[in-house]
Amino acid sequence: MGDAVVGIIGMGDMGKMYARRISKAGWRVLACDLPTKTAALEAEFSDNNNVSILKGGYEVSRASDWIMYFVEAKNIHAIVADYGRSTKKNAIVGGQTSTKAPEIAAFERYLPADVDIISCHSLHGPGVDPKGQPLVIINHRVQRRQSADLVKRILSCMESNIVHLSAEEHDRITADTQAVTHAAFLSMGSAWHANKQFPWEIPRYVGGIENVKINLMMRIYSNKWHVYAGLAILNPAAKIQIKQYSDSVTEIFALMLQTKREELTKRIHDARAKVFGQPRDDDEELLLQDDLLDRFSLGKKPAVRHPNNHLSLLAMVDCWSELDINPYEHMICSTPLFRLWLGITEYVFRKPGLLDECIDTAIENVSFRSDDLKFTIAASAWSDVVNSGNMEAYREKFAEVQTYFESSFVEATKVGNEMIKTIEVGLRSRKTT
Numbered sequence: 001m002g003d004a005v006v007g008i009i010g011m012g013d014m015g016k017m018y019a020r021r022i023s024k025a026g027w028r029v030l031a032c033d034l035p036t037k038t039a040a041l042e043a044e045f046s047d048n049n050n051v052s053i054l055k056g057g058y059e060v061s062r063a064s065d066w067i068m069y070f071v072e073a074k075n076i077h078a079i080v081a082d083y084g085r086s087t088k089k090n091a092i093v094g095g096q097t098s099t100k101a102p103e104i105a106a107f108e109r110y111l112p113a114d115v116d117i118i119s120c121h122s123l124h125g126p127g128v129d130p131k132g133q134p135l136v137i138i139n140h141r142v143q144r145r146q147s148a149d150l151v152k153r154i155l156s157c158m159e160s161n162i163v164h165l166s167a168e169e170h171d172r173i174t175a176d177t178q179a180v181t182h183a184a185f186l187s188m189g190s191a192w193h194a195n196k197q198f199p200w201e202i203p204r205y206v207g208g209i210e211n212v213k214i215n216l217m218m219r220i221y222s223n224k225w226h227v228y229a230g231l232a233i234l235n236p237a238a239k240i241q242i243k244q245y246s247d248s249v250t251e252i253f254a255l256m257l258q259t260k261r262e263e264l265t266k267r268i269h270d271a272r273a274k275v276f277g278q279p280r281d282d283d284e285e286l287l288l289q290d291d292l293l294d295r296f297s298l299g300k301k302p303a304v305r306h307p308n309n310h311l312s313l314l315a316m317v318d319c320w321s322e323l324d325i326n327p328y329e330h331m332i333c334s335t336p337l338f339r340l341w342l343g344i345t346e347y348v349f350r351k352p353g354l355l356d357e358c359i360d361t362a363i364e365n366v367s368f369r370s371d372d373l374k375f376t377i378a379a380s381a382w383s384d385v386v387n388s389g390n391m392e393a394y395r396e397k398f399a400e401v402q403t404y405f406e407s408s409f410v411e412a413t414k415v416g417n418e419m420i421k422t423i424e425v426g427l428r429s430r431k432t433t
């Protein structure tokens with residue numbers, strides 16, 4: 001490969017994944033984490049001749065041509081303040097944090113003027129094969145054309161689909177796709193925890209769409225809190241989306257409680273028309289199909305399917321409709337989790353007869369009322385935490401639910417990975433046709 005040296009500051013899950021792939025493609029990589037982890041990293045990468053573990057961010061910054069920060073978004077300011085001024089002359093700097101506003105602000109403030117700023121964001125977790133997944137590149141401050149060419153050449157080893165965006169476009173889209181999606185799953189987990197339920201043990205939560213909800217909820221809570229906190233709290237656009245989602249949940253639940261069938265039906269049908277267009281009487285075009293959804297269960301499937309009102313999904317479409325968001329426009333820049341979320345949402349709204357069944361259940365069946373009440377409270381509480389900007393409150397809230405579900409993470413991750421792999425093949429082929 002070329003002579004350029006790639007620097008990686010922060011060797012957590014994403015930093016390691018990049019170090020492995022980029023070094024495998026033949027590039028020389030200089031990497032570091034906090035000093036307490038240097039010895040363990042040296043041992044872990046001892047058989048990789050292309051990766052050298054250095055003492056810290058100063059050393060990496062001084063000797064690399066493209067330096068990437070793979071650190072917690074909440075710390076990016078302080079970390080760039082520390083290492084930024086040691087950046088090699090005429091080098092390029094970027095980051096992998098999930099929200100670009102704070103990252104770019106830190107770069108603009110602390111990097112020397114000769115340094116180009118080119119950032120990126122892989123729209124998937126470290127355990128997902130990057131091939132074919134979206135990879136955003138942000139050419140923010142490019143004074144030399146060869147800088148953009150070099151970054152493109154280095155990143156080509158990911159075999160991802162490159163999407164060029166500005167930092168603002170990136171944050172607006174990820175607020176729509178990631179932050180609000182996570183708010184829904186965080187709320188489901190909080191509600192099940194508040195009701196002292198493990199949903200896979202309850203027949204009305206086993207099978208089809210319920211499997212997807214449970215597996216994705218478990219996926220989020222088995223990950224690191226700082227990733228989701230950073231995405232929601234540090235992205236200015238995310239607060240509005242999450243608040244609207246919480247308002248949609250509350251207002252729809254109120255209509256259910258008051259058994260206002262006509263009003264509820266009109267609101268849901270109007271939202272459907274805006275987001276999905278007119279209903280069709282076939283389901284050929286759906287992103288997901290039933291038999292696929294049934295395969296990935298953590299519990300035993302009951303003989304008869306229990307209808308659910310799917311409050312979380314009704315509220316999602318209401319929220320998109322209220323904010324004039326067309327979720328399909330974001331597919332080029334979406335995560336696997338968002339595609340699955342859109343998949344089950346579309347399923348409920350477009351599978352013939354299913355939406356009417358949800359509305360009937362919402363009005364007539366009170367067996368979900370207690371769960372729906374807890375879900376409504378949870379959505380509002382998550383919105384309040386995000387709005388407050390209090391990272392510590394977010395961490396505590398996340399950790400409580402994480403501890404509750406912890407003993408099932410290994411099994412859930414196995415089933416969830418299998419689910420994502422299988423369903424993604426279908427989703428991607430649909431997207432390209």
Ligand SMILES: NC(=O)C1=CN([C@@H]2O[C@H](COP(=O)(O)OP(=O)(O)OC[C@H]3O[C@@H](n4cnc5c(N)ncnc54)[C@H](OP(=O)(O)O)[C@@H]3O)[C@@H](O)[C@H]2O)C=CC1
Binds near residue numbers: 033072079097124
């Ligand atoms: N996980 C995911 O699914 C994705 C994450 N991202 C983003 O990528 C970034 C990294 O995420 P991820 O790898 O998952 O998180 P990790 O917590 O696994 O990795 C971050 C690493 O940076 C280290 N670190 C903190 N301060 C410094 C410092 N001063 N110098 C060197 N290293 C430091 C951390 O150490 P310590 O833990 O001791 O603080 C940790 O090892 C985040 O901004 C995240 O939002 C992007 C796409 C996907």
Ligand SMILES: O=C(O)C(=O)Cc1ccc(O)cc1
Binds near residue numbers: 122227338
């Ligand atoms: O798919 C999701 O939304 C995830 O939960 C994984 C994830 C987390 C953070 C990112 O910046 C990108 C992907």
